[in-house]
Amino acid sequence: MSFDPIAATEAAKNTRALRKGKNYKKRTSKLEPFRSEIAKMYKTGASLELISLHLHTVHNQYAARSTILRYLHTIGVTRNG
Secondary structure, three states: OOOOOOHHHHHHHHHHHHHHHHOOOOOOOOHHHHHHHHHHHHOOOOOEEEEEEEHHOOOOOOOOOOHOOOOOHHHOOOOOO
């Protein structure tokens, strides 16, 4: 008996849909409320360290540099446009 990856993928998707239900919402990032601020600071050349410091002092929200960079990649922000 051969393994069919497409059929296995579809079966897993159906199982996941049943498991999650209609009320399932993907977990949002803690940085989401500050999305535009982070993006603007990053595009204007602020370092991840400065963005982290700004979030901590102004918004009382700690986020490591790697977390900020991962979030920026997730929302599709780049320095060069």
